[in-house]
Amino acid sequence: MSVARFWRKIPQRYNMLGTKCETCGRHFFPPRSFCPDCRRSGKVVDYKFAGLGTVVTFTVIHTANEQFEAFTPYVLAIVKLDEGPRMTAQIVCRPDQVTIGMRVKSVFRRIAADGESGIIHYGTKFVPVE
Amino acid sequence: MRDVAIIGIGCTTFGEKWGSSFRDLFVEAGALALEDAQLSGEKIDAMYVGNMSAGRFIEQEHIGALIADYAGLATHHIPSTRVEAACASGGLAFRQAMIAVASGMEDIVVAAGVEKMTDVEPGASTDTLTGAADREWEGFVGATFPGLYAMIATDYMHRYPLTREQLAQVAVKNHYNGARNPIAQFQQEITINTVLKSTMVAEPLRLFDCSPITDGAAAVIVAPLERAREFTDTPIRILASAQASDTITLHDRRDISTLDASVAAGQRAFRMAKLTHKDIDLIEVHDCFSIAEICAIEDLGFCKKGLAGRLTAEGETALNGRIPVNTSGGLKACGHPVGATGIKQVYEVVQQLRGEAGKRQIDGATIGMTHNVGGTGATVAVHIMGVD
Numbered sequence A: 001m002s003v004a005r006f007w008r009k010i011p012q013r014y015n016m017l018g019t020k021c022e023t024c025g026r027h028f029f030p031p032r033s034f035c036p037d038c039r040r041s042g043k044v045v046d047y048k049f050a051g052l053g054t055v056v057t058f059t060v061i062h063t064a065n066e067q068f069e070a071f072t073p074y075v076l077a078i079v080k081l082d083e084g085p086r087m088t089a090q091i092v093c094r095p096d097q098v099t100i101g102m103r104v105k106s107v108f109r110r111i112a113a114d115g116e117s118g119i120i121h122y123g124t125k126f127v128p129v130e
Numbered sequence B: 001m002r003d004v005a006i007i008g009i010g011c012t013t014f015g016e017k018w019g020s021s022f023r024d025l026f027v028e029a030g031a032l033a034l035e036d037a038q039l040s041g042e043k044i045d046a047m048y049v050g051n052m053s054a055g056r057f058i059e060q061e062h063i064g065a066l067i068a069d070y071a072g073l074a075t076h077h078i079p080s081t082r083v084e085a086a087c088a089s090g091g092l093a094f095r096q097a098m099i100a101v102a103s104g105m106e107d108i109v110v111a112a113g114v115e116k117m118t119d120v121e122p123g124a125s126t127d128t129l130t131g132a133a134d135r136e137w138e139g140f141v142g143a144t145f146p147g148l149y150a151m152i153a154t155d156y157m158h159r160y161p162l163t164r165e166q167l168a169q170v171a172v173k174n175h176y177n178g179a180r181n182p183i184a185q186f187q188q189e190i191t192i193n194t195v196l197k198s199t200m201v202a203e204p205l206r207l208f209d210c211s212p213i214t215d216g217a218a219a220v221i222v223a224p225l226e227r228a229r230e231f232t233d234t235p236i237r238i239l240a241s242a243q244a245s246d247t248i249t250l251h252d253r254r255d256i257s258t259l260d261a262s263v264a265a266g267q268r269a270f271r272m273a274k275l276t277h278k279d280i281d282l283i284e285v286h287d288c289f290s291i292a293e294i295c296a297i298e299d300l301g302f303c304k305k306g307l308a309g310r311l312t313a314e315g316e317t318a319l320n321g322r323i324p325v326n327t328s329g330g331l332k333a334c335g336h337p338v339g340a341t342g343i344k345q346v347y348e349v350v351q352q353l354r355g356e357a358g359k360r361q362i363d364g365a366t367i368g369m370t371h372n373v374g375g376t377g378a379t380v381a382v383h384i385m386g387v388d
């Protein structure tokens, strides 16, 4: 992926920065500037997520795409943030440690290494909450 | 709206076709379809071509024009349109062709699908397929296509009584059917142990839970029903065409284990055809992964949620079962050249309804259904067709 394409989304990827609709209270991650429920009556503002959530479902990836081959096996999950939205992310834990319902919190980690350009991508992963 | 019928079908063999180029593939499928309809090319009014990613697989865009040209129709200047909806590209191309004829705008229309996937390394093809999901919020964080379906499987097995063996039976059944289909990529039967001992891809899915990388093309020709008998003694009438969308990401779905777009498209198709599940003699569903066939059977309403594993284990979806599923071998055994799959599903159902399916023939089949999925369920096309 191009450098610009990745860096464009840095505030969101690094800081769990999303949005919230003040009209209905719905939270959005990744951010949306238009509330699909309230439409024109929605008032959407920036919102920094607490980064706490629960594992909804997961897998352990053994065969990865090129950029992730060096990291296998790794745990991939859908995490439901406490504010409501769900997101896909890696969980930093042993493959046999992850369970549905496990509590997790977001951390800032290396995501992938781009073999051709040598660029290292950082972003949000989750770790188990003790 | 006019009634529309299928008057000709053609399909290449599916597989790793090192000797065939993208152009060779679609020319072969198109020629077979024309021959089947006893039609000469200059009678064609329009073409719709399903193709997911020639841009990344062979670095070629502008597929509509390329295909019209190599089909020998460049000098006829017919409209030729590429349709893209990831793995549902073929199903949508078929639907566009049907709509063009139904509307009265065109008469003889080709719906084709083609994908040449083996000209790039396996890692590159896997990455290209990840583009059917959300690149920025799924692919960029390490999701693979099998990984996303694996998360459906994990959720499903947590909530419903599906065993690992029942899931494997989907692949066993589809290989049994593929072994009876001359165009199938895999012609050998397998056992539950073959699946359970195969390489782990994304837990709980193993290599034999996954459809392969495939080259292939398929084409069908549609025409107004009232003209169909000019071309064939066995026109197959299109009874319903439905399409539905959902969120591009898996994580934004209402329910991880239910493809709501399958539910919506299925219901619309039954309504349009004025038919019920009992009327359907066979279905070709989108089994890109074993768990996808389980979900499809349920989401289309052929059994309650949670029961498709048992239905499969009890043989109800086999060739001699109550509702045969994927008589072609499905994506798993017949192969999955992504843009061609939706057209191949129609090709299989037409063969069954004409009684031309050989060793996998469903006796007395008169009505069949196809179910084609793009991504993890962001696009679904469902068609019902029957003997006229």
Ligand SMILES: [Zn+2]
Binding pocket: A021, A022, A023, A024, A025, A026, A035, A036, A037, A038, A039, A042, A043
């Ligand atoms: Zn709102």
